[in-house]
Amino acid sequence: MSIQQAAVLGFGQTRYKTSRIDVGTPELVYEAVSRALADADVELGEIDAVVFASAPEVFEGVYEPEHWCIDAFGGVGKPLLRVHTGGATGGSAALAAARLITAGIYDTVLVVGLQRTSETADAQAVFTTIFDPIYEQHVQLNVITGIALVASRQMEFFGLTEDHMAWVSAKNFANARRNPFAHLQLDVTEQDVKESRSLAHPLRLLHCCPRSDGAAAVVMTSSEKARHRSHAAIVKGLGCAADVYRIGDRIHDDESDFAIPRALAWAAAEAYKDAGITNPRSELDVVEVYAPFANLEIAYYESLGLAPRGRGIELVETGATAMDGDIPFVPSGGCMASNPIGATGLVRFGEAALQVMGRAGDHQVDGARLALATACGGIDQFYTAAVLAARSS
């Protein structure tokens, strides 16, 4: 990486719900930003620039919502950029802020993530427009049916079963109960998951994320400036990669299969290289992945280099990714328990920072010093990856 690194000073988030009818959109932003500034012990006047993460804006029903919300994050007078890479938006925004800092363009950057899907009368109508309008839109593929296709391929490719997916769901919902901000606070057994309503075979209701309203904010600065702060997480590595759009082009070639997202592997490899990680399974202490469906988390075990080809399910079978396993995944409950889409990647990034700062509360992984956060956009198409480290790592 470059001469100086970026560091996280503070993280704030709102409670996530299907509809945060108790507050307006700017108030939702204010809730997260004020918590992040307090957590970072930073005044608004110390913020040099703002990166806003919100997408697609059709969900809010407001064109350029960052302007509407500007008083809620103190952006008047400051440089402001809005990042939009679909579901990966929050991860991309953190990456953009880190680059602005490491390049020396701005010293201290506030990253704000917002999503208010409840403003949309029919979120699926919005999602349908992400597809190619000439050849594919009329097929009415949606995110759930698209990921169901992935799950079907995973069953064939590496032996994914309903038991594997049920274990991941039950694990993540149990983790979410330790996180006071999580949207779904469910007491769910593996049997409950297997008996939940079928949405698109093989996906069931409890394999899938909710739609959440919510906001998150992160305060970042240079590692030099972070040296004298009471707490900070260092951004050790960053990666980002995009795959081709058409699912058919990703079904199979010599290097990969549709079952295992190769773009995540590319992004993670870049982040590991930056961070000097050569054996992620033994070096990472905790992982906050953006996995809105249970089957995707299992595929990510392999993409992230934590399991050999076709063997990601062994991390389920051995319980390695449980809170008491050797590499806990999404101790916050993750995307399956709360999914404010444009902000979700930033929540993963903030949660990873909390872990290595030892400030994750009841879902803290003991002794966590090196964490990975990811974000995903499109139908398994764009990925970001960030490695965060405790200050003395």
Added chain:
Amino acid sequence: MHVNIAGSSSLAPRPDIPMALDEMIYTATSHALADAGLSINDISGSFMAASDLYDGRAISTMTLTGSTGSFHKNEMRVCNDSLAALMLAAAEIAAGAAEAVIVCTWSKLSDAHRDSILPLALEPVYTRGLNFHPGAILSLRTSGETGQLTTVQPTRIEPCDVAAALIVTAPVAAYRARGSLIGLGAATGRYLHPGEPVLAPVSRAASSALKAAGRSPTEVSRLHLAGLHQISDAEIAAAVGIPEDQTIRPEWRWADQGYAAGLNAVHGALMGEDSGLALVVSGGGLALEAAYAAVVEIA
């Protein structure tokens, strides 16, 4: 900060470019690469500026990985004027994370309905219901500043199709240098509320870009204007501190280029005959509250 611009390309704004969006973008990016003497294999990322609403699809960049050159590479998209994408591309290079990247932008309003989009920028609870024409906001803001009734001429800003691309590189001998990007700035003003001059964000963005470049307004030989349709050259020049006779407007002044305006103005600066220091400023939003600026040293 110092990065180079190795190549550029633009499809000049027209009411209806008879190409699919993918073809428009591919034409811009491939010509920019050719102008730089590079191939897609020399590029490690694509930085885009585009609007979903203008493109008519949520996550419109999903289908464009081929034409934008982002497949198997870093991808970043902003929903601001394309000078913001240029800023993130420059940051990527200055941070040592890349040596050469594409910056691309587009707008295809022939596939959209501009008059339906801009009112969506109005705050939805109190203001949108008043059914103001977006242009009225500028008039109200100006009235709020001066304390006098102000009428903004209802000039027709023409929807257009446009695409542009730049190749931005590290300042190393391996790449040609059509120009050098030596300063970038941005500033944001109030949303709907009066309280400062309408051009205050433009002024702040320009001065911060010049400060970053270590240059003064007196060293600028050309001021290139992007967007800022309703404001006179004289007012902008005064706000930026540069003589009016140094301002350059594109011949398509009244074309709504959306987020593509800034990058197209940089392309215009590179295509000009003069070497020297060019300052590019863009202003967008309902009342020009979003401003970006770039200082380019033309080789």
